[in-house]
Amino acid sequence: MAKLNILEFPDPRLRTIAEPVEQVDDEIRQLVDDMFETMYDAPGIGLAATQVNVHKRIVTIDVSEDGNEPLVLINPEFTVLQDELEKMQEGCLSVPGFYEEVKRPNRILLKALDRDGTPYELEAEGLLAVCIQHELDHLNGKLFVDYLSALKRNRIRGKLEKKHRLETHQA
């Protein structure tokens, strides 16, 4: 297993639209394992392949307290079960250090393939529902900061660009 490098906003590669996975093979499973290692280490509760610069429709999630309920989402899609929007605070491994409230549907139905390529369905609500939508956004080149005001987004962009400049200097 290997830990992967996470792209950070405003990296343009985060805007790539991911391609569907044609066949769930060992190579894909290796990537899934690496993504879990990267996600747990971060620490995060969800990671999209886009964030590690692999533009395939793959997501790993674990919202459990103990980090022992890994969920693999390959070629995921969802439908909204309840139109009502709920606010929840979101943070993103590609936007480190920033947390903002985002409104999203609270209950959804997920359809995806698991680690073995077997299709499954899952009704999700609360944090899991939010996390699934957040990660699926990544596969479409979208970030949670896109839901914020331009003012807030630009402020976050400015602060992260400054951080990246400092890191380049130190490197």
Place this chain on the structure above:
Amino acid sequence: MAEPINIRALAANVLAPLLRQHGSLSTHLPDALVHCPEQDRALLQQLCYGTMRELFRLERLAQHFLRKPFRTQDLDLQALLLIGLWQLRASRIPAHAALNETVSATEDLNKAWAGKLLNAILRRYQREHSEVEAELANDPVFQWNHPQWFISKLMHNWPDHWQDILSANDTQAPMTLRVNKRLLTRKKALDRLSEAGLEAKACAYSPDGITLKKPADVAALPGFAEGALSVQDEAAQLAAGLLATEPGDRVLDACAAPGGKLCHLLEQNTQLKEVVAVELEPERARRIHDNLHRLGLQLECQVLTADATSHDWWDGQLFDRILVDAPCSATGVIRRHPDIKLLRQGEDIAALAGIQLGILTNLWGLLKPGGRLVYATCSIFSQENERIIERFLKQQPDARHQSIDADWGEARPYGRQLFPQVDGHDGFYYAVLNKQADDTQA
């Protein structure tokens, strides 16, 4: 998606180093606030200040429930337990949220093993709190929520006031403002605050002071950015008046950071000949610059990063007025810095007294004959206050103590002592010393 931030865990990380006597709230909290989501900053501050304010009481409770104390490397868990107890005991946070969030914070601290223990103790406190608190009621540290040495020293210093001081220390200090006389009158400032929807009243003792009914963000204060108002406790606003500068005076403000009293005396007198401010720590000297700049006073004052216990920065010109705002135990401002109760140790006071007398003696030599020196501290211990003046007068034949005619505080054999007042000023001490004029030798 990043793991949600647990604010209790952040708070525990702020308080843990303090429990090891490392740093202070004002050094650790700003760092944590940077990492804290904006909407949770108020909660983080509340958890840190609230817990610190009740610390000694909470420590006694924790001791009661813990079979053995946490190891030094687990002081973050100790801090978390205190934060949990504070929420149940003194905050308006719903108990279930306090419990869940505090217990799950053990995971954010990577110490999930302690989750069960914290859960058990917090639930026991919920069930047994009346019995436990009744049992502890006679323990002075629990009752007065201060360390034992502090209580004893205060009882000895102020047999008539110690209880009032201890209770006032645990209240929240009001937000007090100083009006910049150069720009507007206090009456005008009160009108503008009222127009902005902020309830406020004129201070009783400081002619330039205004106390807000409820604290407000400085950005919301009309005229703050333009320098019409500054934040400063009422007791600290008394220094400029005591110094009684006259046009053409050369003035020294020693140990000047953050520069509140300095700015006040500049606001009051536009015709001073020269003003020199001395501050030892460069970081704090920068804060003087910031304050002078905001008020547009930067050209009227020279700020030196220098040591008030030495002469090496001095140009040899005597001063007409000297303000010695000596480094002290800050035991008069515990309401604003509740961590002082924890960070200050009994033996610090004698060491501070040595420094205070040293600074006073050193600066006395820079005062013109006929000149005036004001000695100030934000301490409530006589060892740092009237006894310094007493010791100084014994060794300095050309020093004359001048009693302060005022209606604030309490007159002492030397100087006046202010005690922290609920909804009023901080604890402070002032003494005025005059240097004998040369004419006796002439």
